[in-house]
Amino acid sequence: MPSAHPVKSLSLAVVAALVMIFGNPSHSMAAKHVFELSIDEMEIEVAPGFKYQVFAFNRQVPGPLMHVGEGDDVTVHVTNNTSLPHTIHWHGIHQKDNWRNDGVPGITQGNIEAGDTYTYKWKADKTGSMWYHCHVNVNEHVGIRGMWGPIVVDPKEPIAIEKEVTKDVIMMLSGWQSKYASKLGDGMGPHDVTDYFSLNGRSFPLTQPLRVKKGDVVRIRFYGAGGEFHTMHSHGHDMLITHKDGLPIPAPYLVDTVLFGPGERYDVIVRMDNPGYFIFHDHVDKHVTNNGKFPGGPITVIEYDGVEQLGDYAWKGVNYDPNFFYSESLAKPHGLHNHDRFMGTPIEKKGRKRRRTHK
Numbered sequence: 421m422p423s424a425h426p427v428k429s430l431s432l433a434v435v436a437a438l439v440m441i442f443g444n445p446s447h448s449m450a451a452k453h454v455f456e457l458s459i460d461e462m463e464i465e466v467a468p469g470f471k472y473q474v475f476a477f478n479r480q481v482p483g484p485l486m487h488v489g490e491g492d493d494v495t496v497h498v499t500n501n502t503s504l505p506h507t508i509h510w511h512g513i514h515q516k517d518n519w520r521n522d523g524v525p526g527i528t529q530g531n532i533e534a535g536d537t538y539t540y541k542w543k544a545d546k547t548g549s550m551w552y553h554c555h556v557n558v559n560e561h562v563g564i565r566g567m568w569g570p571i572v573v574d575p576k577e578p579i580a581i582e583k584e585v586t587k588d589v590i591m592m593l594s595g596w597q598s599k600y601a602s603k604l605g606d607g608m609g610p611h612d613v614t615d616y617f618s619l620n621g622r623s624f625p626l627t628q629p630l631r632v633k634k635g636d637v638v639r640i641r642f643y644g645a646g647g648e649f650h651t652m653h654s655h656g657h658d659m660l661i662t663h664k665d666g667l668p669i670p671a672p673y674l675v676d677t678v679l680f681g682p683g684e685r686y687d688v689i690v691r692m693d694n695p696g697y698f699i700f701h702d703h704v705d706k707h708v709t710n711n712g713k714f715p716g717g718p719i720t721v722i723e724y725d726g727v728e729q730l731g732d733y734a735w736k737g738v739n740y741d742p743n744f745f746y747s748e749s750l751a752k753p754h755g756l757h758n759h760d761r762f763m764g765t766p767i768e769k770k771g772r773k774r775r776r777t778h779k
């Protein structure tokens with residue numbers, strides 16, 4: 421056998437020496453990320469013909485994915501282009517020795533006023549399904565104005581079944597109030613009615629199918645992003661609950677319905693072993709309506725490759741978005757990933773003035 425190429429073996433020796441001195445880079449070198457996040461007044465179409473004004477992170481609802489590794493250092497420059505104040509809370513992040521970055525007005529900071537930029541710095545000290553959301557007038561801004569987006573922190577040591585995952589999916593559920601669709605700064609009082617419900621900011625049929633192949637191992641991260649309770653039910657498949665609020669649970673268990681309330685996250689693993697077309701929906705019956713009309717709300721369909729659709733299938737010829745559940749963004753390297761198809765259209769600011777609040 422010829423000996424290894426001398427330059428190659430020398431460079432391997434150098435790498436080996438560096439690993440000995442500095443340790444395995446993937447385990448000890450924290451990456452640094454700098455993200456830009458704007459907040460803009462936009463209009464999105466939640467259900468067919470149902471336009472809704474939102475405070476959108478990077479002009480989109482849901483907000484862009486922030487995907488980082490355990491222990492990474494994250495800097496986020498937030499620019500408020502809206503007419504009202506906001507802050508950002510990094511939900512789940514421990515903020516150890518860093519409480520001033522927790523994003524709560526009156527507790528850790530002042531408001532980020534209209535036109536201002538504010539910088540947050542935090543360490544990804546907790547792993548799994550985290551998220552970010554506004555912490556000003558949360559009943560309105562988070563409840564019905566779309567101010568939320570996912571953070572996924574990859575653990576250095578994932579549990580065994582996570583290593584089998586072939587497709588990653590994020591499902592953020594929330595509600596909307598038609599009475600306040602064009603009334604920024606108002607709504608979500610205790611007597612207001614929530615009459616639209618959504619999966620990643622859209623109600624069926626503006627949601628999208630979940631396309632899989634037989635043999636896929638799909639991880640779904642459920643988020644209670646708005647003010648409602650949801651019970652997502654998978655026809656034809658059980659879901660193995662593996663994580664709650666980002667952390668692995670001691671004894672994963674199988675369910676066909678997952679209940680989660682505001683702020684909660686559950687991660688589940690689904691083995692795609694039953695080719696066909698199976699509806700996957702919120703089992704709170706009222707939620708699968710758009711303004712009282714069934715079907716609507718948080719509905720998707722597990723669609724297997726290679727199975728023929730019925731002639732009158734609800735989503736025949738759908739303009740398919742393979743990133744509707746963030747699957748493409750989650751497959752990219754760590755970073756902040758915008759998604760064009762979540763973006764709304766800018767609201768014309770007729771007579772709207774920027775208001776400053778005083779505390």
Ligand SMILES: [Cu+2]
Binds near residue numbers: 475505557561
């Ligand atoms: Cu806000």
